[in-house]
Amino acid sequence: MKIDFGDVFVSGIGLLVKQLVLFILAAWLGCSLAAAAYLAGKTVEDRAFPWDSTGLLLGSPVLLLTVWLLPNIVFLAAFGIRTVIYSDSAGYRTWITLIAGEALFSMAMVTHEFRREWAPLTTAWLTCLLLIGMMGTALWFLRQWHMNRWAIELEELKAENAMRRVQLKEKFGTDSAGIDETGIS
Numbered sequence: 012m013k014i015d016f017g018d019v020f021v022s023g024i025g026l027l028v029k030q031l032v033l034f035i036l037a038a039w040l041g042c043s044l045a046a047a048a049y050l051a052g053k054t055v056e057d058r059a060f061p062w063d064s065t066g067l068l069l070g071s072p073v074l075l076l077t078v079w080l081l082p083n084i085v086f087l088a089a090f091g092i093r094t095v096i097y098s099d100s101a102g103y104r105t106w107i108t109l110i111a112g113e114a115l116f117s118m119a120m121v122t123h124e125f126r127r128e129w130a131p132l133t134t135a136w137l138t139c140l141l142l143i144g145m146m147g148t149a150l151w152f153l154r155q156w157h158m159n160r161w162a163i164e165l166e167e168l169k170a171e172n173a174m175r176r177v178q179l180k181e182k183f184g185t186d187s188a189g190i191d192e193t194g195i196s
């Protein structure tokens with residue numbers, strides 16, 4: 012069988028593009044979590060919802076343009092290298108760590124805008140931590156759903172293989188090549 016280098020190259024480039032898009036979306040989602048927490052803190056501080064700041068939810072990566080930009084670039088570079096080099100093993104823990112890191116960096120960047128009152132700061136940070144926990148739980152449930160779906164598919168495949176072995180035994184009178192006397196394949 013010949014190796015199709017074009018197919019291998021295209022699938023590798025496709026994986027790299029997919030990882031890059033997921034990386035950008037995870038960073039944006041982390042910033043959006045911080046923006047939502049910031050709006051919660053501003054609501055407590057102003058005692059009214061800041062309708063003029065709702066555009067911050069869509070433009071939340073703007074929160075990264077402050078003093079914390081350099082440590083955030085180092086954090087993003089480390090995770091970028093991690094997701095490119097170990098792209099096959101970038102599971103839900105990697106993505107939730109990236110989302111949580113971006114949310115915490117973004118929150119650290121916007122907390123100076125509160126007037127050092129404890130109620131808005133506490134509300135913003137607790138909301139941020141709550142949203143990070145909710146996102147982690149959602150990704151964990153998504154992982155569990157995928158694992159259950161794969162387990163069901165494997166059980167269906169095992170059942171089909173068992174039926175096929177019985178048919179081969181009836182037709183040819185011998186066990187299939189995958190099973191010996193001990194029953195181990």
